[in-house]
Amino acid sequence: MLIKKRPSWALSHSDVTPESVYLDRRRFMGGVVAAALAGTGLPRLVDAAAVPVQGESLSYTAMPGFSTDEEKTPYEDVTRYNNFYEFGTGKDDPARYAEEMSVDPWSVTVEGECGRPGTYSFEDLVKPHEYQERIYRLRCVEAWSMVIPWIGIPLADMLKRFEPNSRAKYVYFETLYDPDQMRGQRSLFSTIDWPYQEGLRMDEAMNELSFMAVGLYGKTVPKQNGAPMRLVVPWKYGFKSIKSIVKIRFQEERPKSTWEMIAPQEYGFYANVNPEVDHPRWSQKRERRLPSGLLSPNWIETRKFNGYGEQVAHLYKGMDLTKYY
Amino acid sequence: MALPMPAFKGLVFLLALIPLLWLVVRIVTGSLGPDPGQEVTEALGLAAFQLLIVTLGMTPLSRLFKWQGWIRVRRMLGLFAFFYACLHLMAFLQFILGWTDLWATFTRRPYIILGSLAFLLLLPMAITSTRGMMQRLGKRWKPLHRLVYPAVLLAWLHFLWQSRSDITEMLVYGLVIAFLLALRVRWFGWRSLIPLRKPGA
Incomplete structure (x- = not known):
């Protein structure tokens, strides 16, 4: 009997790698290399927007007049690099732990110097308004910045519905306080006196730039970014843009903001972006526009009022901004 | 202890390299996030600080376990702490400052001054760590x-000054340091903590 012995080097047709697999492998390796380059700051080949945008789709009108055409910070970075100390002080803590917060149902208490105080459901607050998309720069006091496409409502439109009276000189905002849902609030040695609170002068709040955001990248705002609604005041350092708001109060006396209470010499009430006034611990002259790279850090010059001087500089006429920082 | 000295030294060497290797892995896989310079600088500084504390623990360990092996890896650990401190300083200059604003940063920012002083104190120890210098x-x-x-x-102060709102982590480090120093005081007296004191004085 003749037994055909196949030499060990002979490959059968089934051993041939199908072209699709071969191509997939190249694509895979391309991905690995690109991912490696992404960390080093060489041009990113991976499209970070490939990370699917989470949340419910919102319908909105784009507002080019209120938008920058600077390159947007990828969704992935906007939603995984956050300061939201209610969930921990690490930048990736909010993305990891914000899921523990329930935002549905949600209500906001409105009180103080206004004609229509009360507790409003999230739906009641947003229903009368049409959503807009505004692409704003966000400058963090820590000297990094992002460009984020927000979806939301002009703050003035929302506040007017509560009919603030003539004694309403300031508006105060407060974040949810619920240690069961917010692990950062359970920390024993936190110097923050929860709940987180912020405030604006009435004319600042009524400025056309002030925005109440309920979404980003076209969908409902992720919890780590301050769901279901958060403030966006783009000419001020990021900490003024308070997240997950549960209380709005109109008042005559100036409220204190949380960071001002912790370190008044470092964080002022106004907190306007200003390259001429350094933070005591670091310079504010420049910022790292994220995503930044290791080999090519994306440094840019910081602009006064974060580049929104045209819209807001008049609010501070005659004020010494080195004193009222 | 059954572990022969060369194997123990090799093991400690590899363990001390882990922070660096981990950083390299994160750089290569692009998992440092959108602000990698900040991340790298912080990780290197923390590694230096932690290794410095580990170095302080070697004398107590050798007394507790009555084994000289701990003392024999003390110099290596101290040099690793210095190594990470050097990388941390370089990373800070390159990634955070971009070599600008140097004068203001090193003269006006208190936590930077504290960190720099810590580094300057490590420097003469690293230089005199060789057998020849010892003799x-x-x-x-x-x-x-x-x-x-x-x-x-x-x-420790360099870190504490930077913690913005939650000092839990730095309190833990502080307790560990206090414990290690307290052991020294108990065994060798207060004066064993005073640097540069004349021998016999």
């Missing part, structure tokens, strides 16, 4: 190397 310095070597105590305290 040349003789009795003066030990008091010089007590600089490690102010160095670790300065490094």
Whole structure:
């Protein structure tokens, strides 16, 4: 009997790698290399927007007049690099732990110097308004910045519905306080006196730039970014843009903001972006526009009022901004 | 202990390299996030601080376990702490400052000054860590190397000053350092903590 012995080097047709697999492998390796380059700051080949945008789709009108055409910070970075100390002080803590917060149902208490105080459901607050998309720069006091496409409502439109009276000189905002849902609030040695609170002068709040955001990248705002609604005041350092708001109060006396209470010499009430006034611990002259790279850090010059001087500089006429920082 | 000295030293060497290797892995896989410079700088500084504390623990460990092996890896650990401190400083200059604003940063920012002082205290210890220097310095070597105590305290303050709202982590580090220093006081007296004291004085 003749037994055909196949030499060990002979490959059968089934051993041939199908072209699709071969191509997939190249694509895979391309991905690995690109991912490696992404960390080093060489041009990113991976499209970070490939990370699917989470949340419910919102319908909105784009507002080019209120938008920058600077390159947007990828969704992935906007939603995984956050300061939201209610969930921990690490930048990736909010993305990891914000899921523990329930935002549905949600209500906001409105009180103080206004004609229509009360507790409003999230739906009641947003229903009368049409959503807009505004692409704003966000400058963090820590000297990094992002460009984020927000979806939301002009703050003035929302506040007017509560009919603030003539004694309403300031508006105060407060974040949810619920240690069961917010692990950062359970920390024993936190110097923050929860709940987180912020405030604006009435004319600042009524400025056309002030925005109440309920979404980003076209969908409902992720919890780590301050769901279901958060403030966006783009000419001020990021900490003024308070997240997950549960209380709005109109008042005559100036409220204190949380960071001002912790370190008044470092964080002022106004907190306007200003390259001429350094933070005591670091310079504010420049910022790292994220995503930044290791080999090519994306440094840019910081602009006064974060580049929104045209819209807001008049609010501070005659004020010494080195004193009222 | 059954572990032969060369194997133990090799093991400690590899363990001390882990922070660096982990950083390399994160750089290569692009998992440092959108602000990698900040991340790298912080990770290197933390590694330096942690290794400095580990170095302080070697004398207590050798007394507790009555084994000289711990003392024999002390110099290597101290040099690793210095190595990470050097990388941390370089990363800070390159990634955070971009070599600008140097004068203001190193003269006006208190936490930077504290960190720099800690580094300056490590420097003479690293230089005099060789056997030759040890012999040349003789009795003066030990008091010089007590600089490690102010160095670790300065490094701790350097971190504490930067914690913005939650000091839990730094309190834990502080307790560990206090415990290690307390052991020294108990065994060798207060004066064993004072650097640069003349031998016999």
